[in-house]
Amino acid sequence: MRDFVNVNRRRFLIGSAGATLVTTTGIPVSAQDAGGAGLPDYVSWKEAGAFIRHSRQTLETKRGEIGLSAFTPNDLVYVRNNLPSMTEEEVGDPEAWEVAIEGVADGGTITLAELRKHAPDTVACVLQCSGNGRAFFDHETSGSQWSVGAAANVQWTGVPVARLVDEMGGVAGNKYFMTATGGENIPDGIDPKTVMIERSVPIEAMESAMLAFEMNGEPIPLAHGGPVRMVIPGYYGVNNVKHVKRVSFDVVESEAGIQQTSYRVRAVGEGGAPDQPSMYEMAVKSWVTHPLKDSESGRIQIWGVAMGGTEHLDKVELSSDGGETWQEARFVGPDLGPYAWRPFVLSVDLGPGTHTVASRATTVSGETQPRDFQPNHRGYGHNGWDAHAVDVTVS
Amino acid sequence: MKRPMPGIATGLLVVGLSTTAIANGSPGPDWAETYFRQGGNDAPACGACHAMAAAETSGQVGPDLDVLQPDRAKLRAALRDGVGVMPSFAQALSEAQIKAMADYVAEAVE
Numbered sequence: 001m002r003d004f005v006n007v008n009r010r011r012f013l014i015g016s017a018g019a020t021l022v023t024t025t026g027i028p029v030s031a032q033d034a035g036g037a038g039l040p041d042y043v044s045w046k047e048a049g050a051f052i053r054h055s056r057q058t059l060e061t062k063r064g065e066i067g068l069s070a071f072t073p074n075d076l077v078y079v080r081n082n083l084p085s086m087t088e089e090e091v092g093d094p095e096a097w098e099v100a101i102e103g104v105a106d107g108g109t110i111t112l113a114e115l116r117k118h119a120p121d122t123v124a125c126v127l128q129c130s131g132n133g134r135a136f137f138d139h140e141t142s143g144s145q146w147s148v149g150a151a152a153n154v155q156w157t158g159v160p161v162a163r164l165v166d167e168m169g170g171v172a173g174n175k176y177f178m179t180a181t182g183g184e185n186i187p188d189g190i191d192p193k194t195v196m197i198e199r200s201v202p203i204e205a206m207e208s209a210m211l212a213f214e215m216n217g218e219p220i221p222l223a224h225g226g227p228v229r230m231v232i233p234g235y236y237g238v239n240n241v242k243h244v245k246r247v248s249f250d251v252v253e254s255e256a257g258i259q260q261t262s263y264r265v266r267a268v269g270e271g272g273a274p275d276q277p278s279m280y281e282m283a284v285k286s287w288v289t290h291p292l293k294d295s296e297s298g299r300i301q302i303w304g305v306a307m308g309g310t311e312h313l314d315k316v317e318l319s320s321d322g323g324e325t326w327q328e329a330r331f332v333g334p335d336l337g338p339y340a341w342r343p344f345v346l347s348v349d350l351g352p353g354t355h356t357v358a359s360r361a362t363t364v365s366g367e368t369q370p371r372d373f374q375p376n377h378r379g380y381g382h383n384g385w386d387a388h389a390v391d392v393t394v395s
Numbered sequence: 396m397k398r399p400m401p402g403i404a405t406g407l408l409v410v411g412l413s414t415t416a417i418a419n420g421s422p423g424p425d426w427a428e429t430y431f432r433q434g435g436n437d438a439p440a441c442g443a444c445h446a447m448a449a450a451e452t453s454g455q456v457g458p459d460l461d462v463l464q465p466d467r468a469k470l471r472a473a474l475r476d477g478v479g480v481m482p483s484f485a486q487a488l489s490e491a492q493i494k495a496m497a498d499y500v501a502e503a504v505e
Contacts, residue, residue: 082479140468142469142478190456195481196480262477
């Protein structure tokens with residue numbers, strides 16, 4: 001007889017209308033989730049019902065939604081905008097969108113139409129918010145209480161920045177940072193440095209960086225930073241500046257608040273400061289996406305995704321006894337590169353009762369998820385396997 | 396050191412202390428609404444980014460507070476630490492002022 005899993009969506013999805021639910025593994029559900037109704041107008045094209053709405057500009061993909069597909073379809077990708085998305089009116093003709101390149105020998109502007117004349121490249125990347133996993137910290141944290149849904153696996157198409165810089169005569173002088181500036185309009189009466197989206201990354205990131213204009217084979221939706229977005233593979237989402245209008249090479253980091261004091265990692269109780277580490281490269285991480293709550297007894301499939309951050313994965317292991325024993329799971333599909341995640345699956349026989357199911361990924365250089373993740377004040381970068389575990393009840 | 400006199404004199408002393416406390420800036424909702432609309436101490440007005448009916452502001456940069464309906468804890472955290480591009484107001488405002496603003500906004504959007 002063939003094995004099969006009877007998938008009852010109501011049992012697997014976390015999120016019930018109007019309820020604030022915290023499971024024993026601490027996965028909160030937004031009280032604003034009304035069964036997915038009421039997507040904001042600018043993302044009405046996304047799949048209603050697939051998101052937890054934290055605010056108009058922050059929509060978290062529900063944990064069970066991503067399934068086993070290699071890439072997250074655009075209409076399931078989470079939304080997190082620091083400033084409201086630019087509108088079609090503000091952008092104008094996308095083909096005429098201009099990106100200024102500065103700090104190179106022969107700087108200038110390049111339009112999207114001109115970018116397309118270059119041979120394109122593609123890169124598969126995890127797109128993940130710095131705050132993904134914030135909900136798992138015990139201390140009070142400012143910001144959206146994401147659990148695992150501020151992450152997606154996306155294929156970007158665009159032109160490598162290194163190639164453009166080469167054609168423009170190379171970086172002028174000794175520079176240490178590559179800085180990207182977003183094109184959002186800042187209203188009068190606000191000091192632009194307070195709210196503008198401008199992020200600097202170490203200049204080494206130029207080697208893999210891309211000016212992207214397609215997301216999973218379609219023009220980048222405005223909600224995700226089209227027409228052109230800076231993509232830094234392996235770096236946290238904030239560094240992938242949306243609606244990029246300027247790229248420069250500099251000696252020092254941007255003076256924008258979002259660079260100087262935001263996205264800085266420090267001990268609980270401390271304020272952000274420029275001498276603290278910035279949220280740059282992502283870490284090894286994995287989480288189970290199925291089953292999440294309860295299941296019929298017998299042989300069941302556990303699904304999830306695993307990522308190496310900036311390098312290939314060696315393996316992902318699963319435990320159904322809270323971490324006492326581990327078994328290696330199978331990857332589904334090919335390795336899409338060091339910056340992408342990989343779906344995994346393991347079939348297990350679970351008897352009746354509640355089982356704590358955890359996943360733990362390891363990279364080729366031996367980096368592995370810790371059991372517990374050391375807290376930082378703003379709740380960034382959680383990759384501890386114990387906090388990400390789920391309780392599965394088998395009847 | 397003079398001791399407070401019992402009875403009426405003590406009552407007067409108590410009233411005196413309360414008045415002094417307000418004059419010294421135990422901030423109340425009036426202060427909060429003014430700051431919400433005008434900002435100060437090198438920090439932008441809340442209303443420049445946030446719409447909120449009670450303060451008659453219509454900023455579009457950050458979430459509409461009548462829609463977001465943040466509770467006191469979330470407000471205190473956001474004012475103290477910032478959120479994304481929202482700056483921290485810990486340099487501009489005292490702990491008491493942060494608490495007063497959180498109380499004001501939480502009640503205004505309930």
